Amino acid sequence: MExxxxxxxxAFMGFGHVGRxxxxxxxxxxxxxxxxxGVEWKITGIATKSHGTCIDHAGLPIRKIxxxxxxxxxxxxxxxxxxxxxxxxxxRQCGADVLFEMSVLxxxxxxxxxxxxxxxxxxxxxxTTNKGPISTHFRALTxxxxxxxxxxxxxxxxxxxxxxxxxxxxxxxxxxxxSLRGILNSTTNYILTQMxxxxxxxxxxxxxKNAGLTExxxxxxxxxxxxxxxxSVLIQALMGATVKPKDIERSSISEETGKIxxxxxxxxxxxxxxxxxxxxxxxxxxxxELQELEIFDPLAAIRGLSNILIINTDTVRELAIVENNxxxxxxxxxxxxxxxxxxx
Ligand SMILES: NC(=O)c1ccc[n+]([C@@H]2O[C@H](COP(=O)([O-])OP(=O)(O)OC[C@H]3O[C@@H](n4cnc5c(N)ncnc54)[C@H](OP(=O)(O)O)[C@@H]3O)[C@@H](O)[C@H]2O)c1
Numbered sequence: 001m002e003x004x005x006x007x008x009x010x011a012f013m014g015f016g017h018v019g020r021x022x023x024x025x026x027x028x029x030x031x032x033x034x035x036x037x038g039v040e041w042k043i044t045g046i047a048t049k050s051h052g053t054c055i056d057h058a059g060l061p062i063r064k065i066x067x068x069x070x071x072x073x074x075x076x077x078x079x080x081x082x083x084x085x086x087x088x089x090x091x092r093q094c095g096a097d098v099l100f101e102m103s104v105l106x107x108x109x110x111x112x113x114x115x116x117x118x119x120x121x122x123x124x125x126x127x128t129t130n131k132g133p134i135s136t137h138f139r140a141l142t143x144x145x146x147x148x149x150x151x152x153x154x155x156x157x158x159x160x161x162x163x164x165x166x167x168x169x170x171x172x173x174x175x176x177x178x179s180l181r182g183i184l185n186s187t188t189n190y191i192l193t194q195m196x197x198x199x200x201x202x203x204x205x206x207x208x209k210n211a212g213l214t215e216x217x218x219x220x221x222x223x224x225x226x227x228x229x230x231x232s233v234l235i236q237a238l239m240g241a242t243v244k245p246k247d248i249e250r251s252s253i254s255e256e257t258g259k260i261x262x263x264x265x266x267x268x269x270x271x272x273x274x275x276x277x278x279x280x281x282x283x284x285x286x287x288x289e290l291q292e293l294e295i296f297d298p299l300a301a302i303r304g305l306s307n308i309l310i311i312n313t314d315t316v317r318e319l320a321i322v323e324n325n326x327x328x329x330x331x332x333x334x335x336x337x338x339x340x341x342x343x344x
Contacts, residue, residue, distance in 0.1 A: 003038040009057075011045035011096035011124075013087070013115050014103035017212040018129055018156075019046070020069065021332035022100065023062050029336065037343045045094030046075055047087055049103070055081030057095045087111065088118045098342065100335055101128035104216045107225055107245065109136030120144045120152060127338040129156035129331055135232035135245050151342050154237075156334030158184065158230045159307050162323040165237055166341060168311075175315040177238050181276035182309035183302050184230040186326060187214045187221035188253050188273045193303045196265050201255040212328055213305060224250030224273065224288040231275045231286045238311070239277060241284035248286040257290070264292045270300035 010026075012019050026041065033039045042059030052075035054060060060078055084090040091099060099119040103112050113133035119126050121144065128134065133141065134154045145152035158164050168175070183189050187208045194204035205222075208214050220226050228248040235243045253273065264271045274291045277284055293300040298320060302308045307323045323330070 005034075006037070006039050008039055008041045008098065009044045009094075009096045010041055011047075011091070011094040011099050012043065013047050013091075013099060013101045013112075014130075015046050015048050015051065015075070016102065016104075017328045018102045018331050018335075019100070020066060021328045022102070022335045023066055025329070025332045025336055027063065027066075033343075037340070039343060044096050045081075045090060047084075047090045047094075048075065052076040052079075053084055053087075053090055054079040055084065055090070055094050057081055087115060091115060091118045091124070092122055096124055098125045098127060098339065101126055101130055101133070102335075103130060105130060105132045105220060105226065105229070107132065107136075107220070107229070109133040113137040113141065116141055116152065117144060120148050120150055123148060123150060125151045125153075125342055127151075127153045127335055127342070129154075129334060131157040131226070131229040131233055135229040135236070138233070138236040139242060153338035153342065154233065155338050156331050157233050159309060159321065159323050160326040161330030161333035161337070162307070162309075162321050162326075163337065164234070164309060164321060166337060167321070168238055172313065172315060175313045178312045178314060179276070179278040180234060180238070180309060180311045181274060181299070183272055183299055183307055184275045184309070185221055185224075185227040185273060186305040186307060187218065188224075188227070189302060189307070190305050191253060192257070192261055192271055192273065195258045195261040196270070198262075201253075201258055208305075222254065223252045227273060227275045227288040228286070231277060231288060234309075235277050235284050235286055239279070239284050243277070243284055243286045248288060250288045251290045253290065260290070260292075267292075268295055269293060270295060270297075272299050272302070274299060 043062050045055040047053040051073050054075040082093045109132040112130045116126050191204040228245040232245045261271045269292045275288045277286045305325045310320045
């Protein structure tokens, strides 16, 4: 029997490193989506902050947009649709079934939380890599998605493409997570492990910036906010407590941290920015702190841009997920994995 073809329309909020990598991945997996799920897709809208906005209900020429991005990174030339007065207006007019929210991290969660609320309210499914709105508005947004009978998926908010939320949801039924600990921020781990080898703080930070791995504002990485936002999403989604990034104790890293790093190495120990959450009474406590670890601690072995998460459960006991040297392509894959779970 012939498979019925489903047409799905996508809109992108944000077309930076992640948005462009995801567009490339979608193009590369076009035949796979058609063969496995009978899905034909088109991108009907892309919105950015300073590179313009475009809508075309017939489908934007995404290969052409990507091809010309370095030369003419202005989306207005591709606009062939209704005039949009604002980004929320864009969401209402873009004609999409799924909004991919990939705008920048802001600690307030705004304006991304407003975009997500608008999209869910209008009956669009939302898939995001943006931990800002998910950490600060978790309950309200997940409740709204349930009320509107649409999906809000956020695998890429923590550990890029490594399956965390999808793995727990699909493979750990009836499991209580007692505690968790890990290394969740690539930039600080890269800088700490480079400083172990004598690389100056500034050069290590510069490399991470040039590789597109830091947040638009690198202080969000260095002051532990990025890790705190990820930890907050983990606590809310996996441990059922409302702990927001501002409730999480944090430590920062700077040029000065280099001395502590090298002193730890001389004692055959390793300094790591450890994110952890544990239950205490009826509460969950979250912390992001610099810890000197024994060399045989699995977190001490995590070097460079790599991440790790160890969850302690009442079913499979301890389970570790390691992500080796992620790039933006892994983040794009998280969006793709969420899309596929939406199609199932
Ligand atoms: N890079 C990674 O590997 C990675 C990994 C995990 C999660 N994330 C998350 O994914 C998101 C995107 O990351 P990225 O690396 O692609 O960032 P990016 O390269 O800085 O791109 C951000 C995009 O968002 C747009 N934008 C900024 N402010 C906006 C606003 N107020 N309204 C609408 N659009 C706005 C920007 O517009 P302009 O083009 O005009 O500047 C740009 O297109 C962030 O939330 C980040 O935390 C990134």
